[in-house]
Amino acid sequence: MIHYESIAKIVDFKNNNGMDCEITMNKPFPMTSKCTAKAAPSKRKRMSPEERETLIVDEAICFFAEHGFEGKTRDLAKRLGITQPLLYRYFPSKESLIERVYQEVYVQRWNPDWDDLIPDRSRPLADRLAAFYKEYARAVYDYVWVRIFLYSGLKGVDINDRYLGIIKDKVLIPVCTEMRHEYKLPSPDKTPIEAEELELAWGLHGMFFYRAVRHFAYSLPVAEDIDQAIENDVSMFLAGAPKVHKRIVKKAAG
Amino acid sequence: MIHYESIAKIVDFKNNNGMDCEITMNKPFPMTSKCTAKAAPSKRKRMSPEERETLIVDEAICFFAEHGFEGKTRDLAKRLGITQPLLYRYFPSKESLIERVYQEVYVQRWNPDWDDLIPDRSRPLADRLAAFYKEYARAVYDYVWVRIFLYSGLKGVDINDRYLGIIKDKVLIPVCTEMRHEYKLPSPDKTPIEAEELELAWGLHGMFFYRAVRHFAYSLPVAEDIDQAIENDVSMFLAGAPKVHKRIVKKAAG
DNA sequence: CCCGTTATTTATCAAGCGATATATTACAGC
DNA sequence: GCTGTAATATATCGCTTGATAAATAACGGG
Known part of the structure; x- marks a missing residue:
């Protein structure tokens, strides 16, 4: 059950993955509202596999939502502040990552x-x-x-x-x-x-x-x-x- | 002004480009309805530039409607029964072809x-x-x-x-x-x-x-x-x- | 402080992409 | 038929893509 305080307005809405989404509303015809980039650490940072995987999946969700599933793995990696081959240590293929995104977005979305x-x-x-x-x-x-x-x-x-x-x-x-x-x-x-x-x-x-x-x-x-x-x-x-x-x-x- | 006889049903609907679109309706959850492939002449056929251009544009409209604008030029060419470089004799770039598709689909769609x-x-x-x-x-x-x-x-x-x-x-x-x-x-x-x-x-x-x-x-x-x-x-x-x-x-x- | 594990990066491949240059061949006019 | 024009095909380039292999370096345990 999603915890959730009254949403009188859709402005500053947070999506259900707990990620911040910057929604520019109330201005006439605003440009596409996007998920904010997580973090772009410039220096190599060593993380636990679980933590890194979560980061990748969360960003992949926003990334593919924005660009569609033809979005390039290198662009996704750039947004994550990591190199593209690292994605392949966590997911054997782009398709498997997309599959994971589907699971994450659809599963348990019906309460x-x-x-x-x-x-x-x-x-x-x-x-x-x-x-x-x-x-x-x-x-x-x-x-x-x-x-x-x-x-x-x-x-x-x-x-x-x-x-x-x-x-x-x-x-x-x-x-x-x-x-x-x-x-x-x-x-x-x-x-x-x-x-x-x-x-x-x-x-x-x-x-x-x-x-x-x-x-x-x-x-x-x-x-x-x-x-x-x-x-x-x-x-x-x-x-x-x-x-x-x-x-x-x-x-x-x- | 589009000439058009009564459409009581959306079944066997023809789209506005005059192209046949095979719409599979009335069956529960049919697969994606698509435009029918124009023609796939196996042998090289020499056409007037105007005729060929029309063919390309019409098929491109269906093709991009089906696959989105990331559809590959080689696949489009295959559907047309021509080679991919021939597209570039009629349009200087893929983007210009897409622009043409936009024009064709949007322009004069508001009566x-x-x-x-x-x-x-x-x-x-x-x-x-x-x-x-x-x-x-x-x-x-x-x-x-x-x-x-x-x-x-x-x-x-x-x-x-x-x-x-x-x-x-x-x-x-x-x-x-x-x-x-x-x-x-x-x-x-x-x-x-x-x-x-x-x-x-x-x-x-x-x-x-x-x-x-x-x-x-x-x-x-x-x-x-x-x-x-x-x-x-x-x-x-x-x-x-x-x-x-x-x-x-x-x-x-x- | 060293050392081993492994998360991460660098380097690279093979296939596919949009695009171009060059070679073919279908057709119109004679 | 022959021939020239140009519609079409073949061959290929340079870049990008998903994916892999090998090198590097961050962190934990001793």
Whole structure:
């Protein structure tokens, strides 16, 4: 569970690897926000293998997030203040380092605690959705996460498919299910969830995720108050979706 | 003006360069949809410079959309069925070819006719927004467009900023302005448009564009009936946004 | 303070890259 | 057909890349 103090603003956001990321926000169209270079020790420094490996992996994450996976090992080494062959003492190949970066960024990025938020019928649906997306934002509104996800998506890496499968199972389907319950529509047991319904839920997800794309891929300024923006997303969604949703489900059931 | 027959479905969509794009849709999580290889003539064929240049540019667009701009000139040549040095008879450098690809993809992708759709107060706002996004989809729901836009966004190419500036001026601000008019709120002359209002309009745009990201970057299946999906987006937006919008504007107007 | 271990660097390879120079050959005009 | 032009291919350069081998030096233990 990520410890984390209130993020009213995305400004000066720290990413989930605990690395500082210098996000230049609130200025119109700032240049690409980047992770700050760790340290560039000019003199040879002897470290324990564990310490050095951590440094390499952390910097590799930022480096590949910035340049994509075609970034050169020599450039990465330069940013680390080490020589390029040293990387090969810790990783047998560039590919294995990239694999490690994937593991580091994707694994444990889905918090099982989130699973319970959307289906918790003791709270109003609007609260649940807002609560979920606010929590989720803490993991996903992140320079490294968004860019690596986009890069690997464009590259066709299978890990994306798997992650999006989780999104479908843990977010979209629960959203549709809870909306069915909320608006007294047949449960998914009786009338299976339609593709068009999922498309509706993708709409909410799109509002949410495209904000991250705008910021971390396009370097555009986004809402100052992220929590407020998410509440607006959810409020817009719940005010507008039911009508469409009912039509879809009735057509499917009827 | 692009001639174009009704696209009820995105299946078998043709992109705007007139190139066939084989889109594998409706199967769950299909592999990345690609542009089909033009032709791979095994024997040396002598063409007019104009014809050859067109072939190179068209294939380069597909090639870089697929692999990003780090794609190798030798691979591009192989797909064209020509040798790599021949590329350099038509373009002095790889960079100049990429520049040409940018021009080809971006230029004239904004149709000035679209400018009039959103502000046309003789029609209901819902119709106008749906009409605009349906038209816009014809240009943007396209393998080449989406992927090159994402690649160049991640790379920080300035042409993206310029294009997004157009989106702001021609879409987001008009949307906010028309909503103000629709719901009897002060016009932007009196009360300038707030960042939070723009964020609201970005929400609609995000629903729209993220659908393209899902399909062309993540290779996910999307709505079969694109026009219907867009109508759902707009209908959801207009049913849900006003409440939030009013709060924002009234706060701003004091 | 010395010495051995090993983290780190220097030197280098082989393949691949963008790009250029030179050799071929397809086609138009006679 | 023959021939000249130029579209295309072959051969190759110089540099960069991922990766390896050998040399160096930082630190811990005695």
